[in-house]
Amino acid sequence: MTRIEPSAALRGAMPLFGQESSRRQWLARAGCGLGSLAMAGMLSAAESPLAQRESHFAPRARRVIHLFMNGGPSQIDTFDPKPHFAKFDGKPLPDSVKNQLQPTQRNRVGVVLASPFKFQRHGESGMEISDLYPHVARHADDLCVVRSMQGEVANHTPGLLLTNCGHSTLARPSLGSWLLYGLGADSEDLPGFVVLCPSGMPTAQSRNWTSSFLPGVYQGTHIETEAGAKQLIPNLTRNDIRVGTQRAQVALTQFLNQRHANQRPEDERLESQIHSMELAFRMQSAATEVFDLADEPQHVRDLYGDTTQGRNLLIARRLAERGVRYVQCYHGGGQPWDNHGSIVPRIKQLAGESDQAIAALLTDLKQRGMLDDTIVIWGGEMGRTPTTQSGVKDPNRVGRDHHIDGYTIWLAGGGFAGGKVYGATDDWGMQVSENSVDLHDLHATLLHQLGLDHKRLTYRYSGRDFRLTDVHGHVVHDLLS
Numbered sequence: 001m002t003r004i005e006p007s008a009a010l011r012g013a014m015p016l017f018g019q020e021s022s023r024r025q026w027l028a029r030a031g032c033g034l035g036s037l038a039m040a041g042m043l044s045a046a047e048s049p050l051a052q053r054e055s056h057f058a059p060r061a062r063r064v065i066h067l068f069m070n071g072g073p074s075q076i077d078t079f080d081p082k083p084h085f086a087k088f089d090g091k092p093l094p095d096s097v098k099n100q101l102q103p104t105q106r107n108r109v110g111v112v113l114a115s116p117f118k119f120q121r122h123g124e125s126g127m128e129i130s131d132l133y134p135h136v137a138r139h140a141d142d143l144c145v146v147r148s149m150q151g152e153v154a155n156h157t158p159g160l161l162l163t164n165c166g167h168s169t170l171a172r173p174s175l176g177s178w179l180l181y182g183l184g185a186d187s188e189d190l191p192g193f194v195v196l197c198p199s200g201m202p203t204a205q206s207r208n209w210t211s212s213f214l215p216g217v218y219q220g221t222h223i224e225t226e227a228g229a230k231q232l233i234p235n236l237t238r239n240d241i242r243v244g245t246q247r248a249q250v251a252l253t254q255f256l257n258q259r260h261a262n263q264r265p266e267d268e269r270l271e272s273q274i275h276s277m278e279l280a281f282r283m284q285s286a287a288t289e290v291f292d293l294a295d296e297p298q299h300v301r302d303l304y305g306d307t308t309q310g311r312n313l314l315i316a317r318r319l320a321e322r323g324v325r326y327v328q329c330y331h332g333g334g335q336p337w338d339n340h341g342s343i344v345p346r347i348k349q350l351a352g353e354s355d356q357a358i359a360a361l362l363t364d365l366k367q368r369g370m371l372d373d374t375i376v377i378w379g380g381e382m383g384r385t386p387t388t389q390s391g392v393k394d395p396n397r398v399g400r401d402h403h404i405d406g407y408t409i410w411l412a413g414g415g416f417a418g419g420k421v422y423g424a425t426d427d428w429g430m431q432v433s434e435n436s437v438d439l440h441d442l443h444a445t446l447l448h449q450l451g452l453d454h455k456r457l458t459y460r461y462s463g464r465d466f467r468l469t470d471v472h473g474h475v476v477h478d479l480l481s
Helices: 023-045 083-088 156-165 175-183 205-209 243-262 268-290 298-304 308-321 343-367 439-449
Strands: 063-068 109-112 119-122 127-130 143-150 193-196 221-223 326-330 374-379 383-389 400-403 407-412 420-422 432-434 459-461 464-466
Touching (some): 063 175, 063 308, 063 343, 143 432, 143 439, 156 205, 175 193, 175 326, 193 308, 268 308, 298 308, 308 343, 343 374, 383 407
Parallel strands (some): 063 326, 063 374, 143 420, 193 221, 193 326
Antiparallel strands (some): 109 383, 119 127, 374 407, 459 464
């Protein structure tokens, strides 16, 4: 008789029975134990959709931490200095420049707004960075700043979907989902794709991390990081049942689920539910541990700071360290960087909230030897105009409008060239003047660094092969070291 070994997650599913157990208890427990044995055999026969897979070629990076400044940070005030704006401050744009704007922006454009923040050169590279980011500036030689990003639609939902999913309107799988589909997960006990967002969801909500037509097991797991430590993942633990009994209960449920699925072959929804339940059971200990920051030495917690952003990014490092493939960190709910008004005090606040934590993340990853194979991305779904919005005169209340024709992001680690500035905007900061990069190019380049050819990473759906970059995109080799 062949012996069936239970999976690691289900070992211990059969409780030990003392002599005091009644015949009824013994039969009930034995039934669950047999269920766990049968289910273990079934699961071992089929490869998990999250099993690690070979990349197309040798990767430079294993994971991504995406720092999403949702709402659209102003490149003019952070990483794209325009010192000559000082002589045009408060003056209207020439009509020849104004006519290049999209109609919505053209109708509400105000006057040129020179940045009130000073830029200084940092590092051996001499990279110019705003005084808004003094801590990040110490990592100038680790940053690859792209000043020539271009979007498609100057609004938040299309911008978020394009940045995350490669399409500004249709429901398509997100970047994190494509990575899991292409590479599998590095951890058996944690989701491969985690989204951290304090105080609510961003605009477009869960569509930002959807798996769309990919199997549901590849969808991102959203975590509300401002909840109490025990409520970060709802219903993660149970107090009404003993651990051994729960193991047996899960085993029997999964056995029945698998039998149901066997009668409905190729139903990906059922397979996703089965694997999600198995993962959820394993997460009961792993997730509780990863979110417990008390495990970190005090000097590390001090490095990040005891703030919302500090805790968020420290959790991101802990997740990445434990094998999570893609971690996305939103600044907050809604679109906090959408500074149509009061941009000067507001951007001071936002940068002040995030500067120390971002620099700490880069420092921490370097010290642990993780930055070499971790890609860190900073940016939003768009930038801001170099002008004010019309009708506001008070310098403390003026704001900048949406801008997609030339904005800035930066990348660090994972084989991206440090201390490099790529691309440029024109003298008015309105258009890209050299080396434009769109979101398809960025996605193709990110996949390349993770060992995936964006043209070969496809999924057959509705009669055609889909990919993250659709029919677009090229790898921007000039960004790479």
